Amino acid sequence: MSTRLAKNGRLIDRSKQIEFTFNGKRMKGYAGDTLASALLANDQMMVGRSFKYHRPRGLVAAGPEEPNALVGLGTGDRFEPNQRATTTELFSGLSAQSQNHWPSLDFDVLAINNKLGRFLTAGFYYKMFIHPRPLWKHVYEPIIRQSAGLGKAPDKELKDADTYEHFYFFADVLVIGGGVAGLQAAKVAAQSGAKVLLLEQHNYWGGRAPVDGGTIEGMEPGAWVEKTLEELRGMDNVTLRDRCMGAGVYDHGYALGYERLTDHAPGQGGPRHRLWRIRASQIVTATGAIERPLSFAGNDIPGVMLAASMRDYAVNWGVTPGQKVVVATNNDDAYRTAIAMHGAGVEVVRVLDTRDSGGGSLMEEVRALGIRVECGRAIAKVKGSKRVTGVAICAQNGEGGAQEEVEADAVAMSGGWSPVVHLWSHCGGKLIWDEAHANFRPDPERPPLGADGNGFVIAAGAANGAAGLADALHDAQTAGEAAANAAGFTPKVGDAPAAEAPEENAMEAVWLMPAKADIKLRMKTWLDYQNDVKVSDVQLAAREGFESVEHTKRYTTLGMATDQGKLSNINGLAILADSLGSEIPQVGTTTFRPPYHPISMGAIGGEARGEIFQPLRKTPMYDWHDSNGADWEPVGQWRRPFAYVRSGESLHDAVNREVKNTRDNLGLLDASTLGKLVVKGPDAGKFLDMMYTNMMSTLKPGKCRYGLMCSENGFLIDDGVVARIDEDTWLCHTTTGGAERIHGHMEEWLQTEWWDWKVYVANVTEQLAQVAVVGPNARKVLEKLNEKAGGGMDLSKEALPFMEWRDGEIGGFKARAYRISFSGELSYEIAVAASDGLAFWTALMEAGQEFGVMPYGTECLHILRAEKGFIMIGDETDGTVIPQDLGLNWALSKKKEDFLGKRAHSRSHMADPDRWQLVGLETVDGSVLPDGAYAVGNGVNANGQKNTIGRVTSTYYSSNLGRGIAMGLVKHGPSRMGEVIEFPGTDGKIYKAKIVDQVFYDKEGEKQNV
């Protein structure tokens, strides 16, 4: 059984007991435990079931490479699926659930898949479910997703209870990994004066060294780590962060750090995760190495564990997965596990070393402890289902005929070590195959390159393929010096700290155990635990012609699970290479992509949630609108009132009321969001003549003109009223969504094409609050305001005629008044300082009471303009429409030599008489046409669909006319007046509409001209 040992456990505090639950069962651990070590202490060997065959699975590793122990963590609004038990620090009240089983972990119905294993080989789903096609989406996929799949998604009705944030940080040298190599590299770089940031993913420093032993500068590694940390903490130019994983390396020395602040203490307040967004001149990856499993039959049975992880559990947390351990290895390092387990009081039944000549001094040490070591031997298969019960032993160089069976409840395996090259590789660092150590390591000649063509990542220590303590420290010394140098500092060149560790014999590459294992064994030999990929699957893929490692990966799903193949990739591609009769370096690796280990979506989103999920732009009158019934409509990032709903009213009622009232009495519109661009300079007139299709240079100061803007391709991009302020100053109104876009458009032409024209543009949109005062009583309310203030600007028809503007005071407010109308009514648009906006609006509302004032929203605005047949950018235009389509030829200057879009308009397609043209549409029965509906004509197109001859661009119910009105673009529309055309709706009905003039209301324009 797995249990807590009487001794050991350098990371736990036995005086602090912690309670937690696993699948509802109450368990106990100690402060300093991970969830994984605590589960082992409670004899919870089985932690989940596999993805495809639902086989029982236990802990294989002790770190982020763990493939099996994924749990659902927390409950309610703190529930999170797929959390690794090995990277989860234990806390009081922790609640974890195992995943991927039904109905329970112990008894799983779908484990029947295990018996069907010979049918569920690689590519099974592709082959089985490809026909008939429609069944995939509607039948097969939902069932497969139900039976496979990992954790459950959190409840969609609940919001994550935690908060997150980002943090930007800049360093000369970023060191990722706080093992002895990282510490040494950081120290060397820091001593040069460079600003150093050192990240460590765990909550403890030193990496493997304190477990693996040896001495550094005559000290135990743990003591050296403490001493070095003290030195680093004493340096002002060093920042140390633990619980902070280097997640990704990107172009230009950009890197992400994933700091887990409260995962170990949920609910303590403050952000849960912090995403460090780092810019570094140089990045040192001291990310260590990961042990590889051995590929033997039954290597997935709970109790089979990586050798180094087994001793981590014993040394760091004082737990053991079993009482009788068999060690299988192809290298010397696993002997450390035999020594550690023996030292912890666990019986080591056998060490099976695949090498005929065995190991070096560590093997001798093991033998001296009385442990039986057999060389040239291997595991034929592991016995057991929910946990290991025994091991069949055979010759490594055979087919697996068992020569002996021993009783055991745990197996430690070591297939050698793979440097963690992920961060080196993220941004293009290349690898070389190291024959002696049978691993890929960073090729120092081909690092990721920065903007200057030089490398900006340096690998150090075990991550660089350095084997052994002394080599790793020496490599780290060199890396620290190189990083400081490349960052522009002068490192103090010195010797790496002297380290001593036992000499080790060469390892032997073992990709299959035993070397000639038969098919029965290979079908129970797992490569990828999480995605249930076996040796036989990869061999099948190779036989079926999947020669590229990337194709094999996708066909078999090798390395595609949440652990991204940390354990399986090298073993899998070695099998592939063997099957293809190729060499491992020729087959190569799959691509390493960030993040190194999954990071939370919350960390990526950072602070952007709730009120600050995205910026909402508010006008100065926003709060007034909000407390007066505004039903908000998003217009870009602005929020504008769609209508002001009164109690007892529907939204539709409110719109109709506002439409009628504005025509009959007085309406107020908050028009502050309209873009306002000041254009000034000796060449401003010339410039605006290029920007607009019509002539702006001839406009007289004090007057306004409606203008159209086209892109250089001739399409209509914006419209609005332009006012000439003085000899060389114009003020251009844009649409609400156009302010920033048109400002950028103007600047682009001024900066890239007409850089020698003397024109300056300033965006003053937000400087001004603008109110449209609209309706028959518009003048009265403004005059009343002036009266109350004891005077103000003359707003009479004579003093301020239509399409003119004046500066002055209205009601005591400094104001600019424009006589412009987008509604066909008597209308003034009054601009005041934004800081006066609310006061001015309130004054208008008060003074307007006797004149029947009501505020109106954007829907009323739209209806009023549609009644008048005025176009709206974004409704009548969609990026494919030119002014000629809208009957706006009058606004295309014939006098001007050029304007943006002019040449495009002469192209044959633009001048095509078959282009759809703007008309009014009146339903025969008075109903409202569906928005965007297409009109159908005779015949069918090449696809057998009915030919379309037009579409609806704007459609509303007009309460003034008591019927639906619409505008649309129709082929040959203006010459088909009176004709009735058909619009099939998506509701199955056919809407019939008559083609009419688009001006539905006050065709003579008498109402605005009073």
Place this chain on the structure above:
Amino acid sequence: MSDPVSAMNGAKFSGLAQVEDSGLQGMITLRGDLASDTLKAAVKAATGADVPASGHVSLSAEGGVAWMSPDELLLLVPYEVVDAKVVDLAEALKGEHALAVNVSDARGVFRLSGDGAREVLAKICPVDMSAEAFKPGQFRRTRMAQVAAAFWLDDDGAFHIVCFRSVAAYVFNLLSVSAHPQSKVGVY
């Protein structure tokens, strides 16, 4: 009648740092040839401060000048006199190609002070906020989470943040969330 109010109307938050609406600040966007002696003199007359080097602000007793781009300055003057200053500038710059326009009401202005101020900004701006990198007198146009913003650091260690008025509430909330009392990073 006119009683102008700033976008956040005196709002305050206190956490890792103090966030305060600075109230109304007179501001003028001035575009022109920054090397012109006429322009330099006009700027000095309007603000009492000199045209700053790029990336800097120069402050005087009654105002200041911030460098916005190679042909744009932001002049800081008392809110009450901004219209008069615009008129004076136009007069002084007659004959020069220049544009001076009042943008006082187009902005939200905040003061961010206290020990945590640098860390608060470093959470939302891609700027090196370390004391070695960002010093008093520096002025930075940048991104504050999802919106444009600019700030300078004064001699008393307080940051002055300028954003667009329409997003003043977003920026105030952003600063307040980032100044959550339990979110200290501990590096500055």
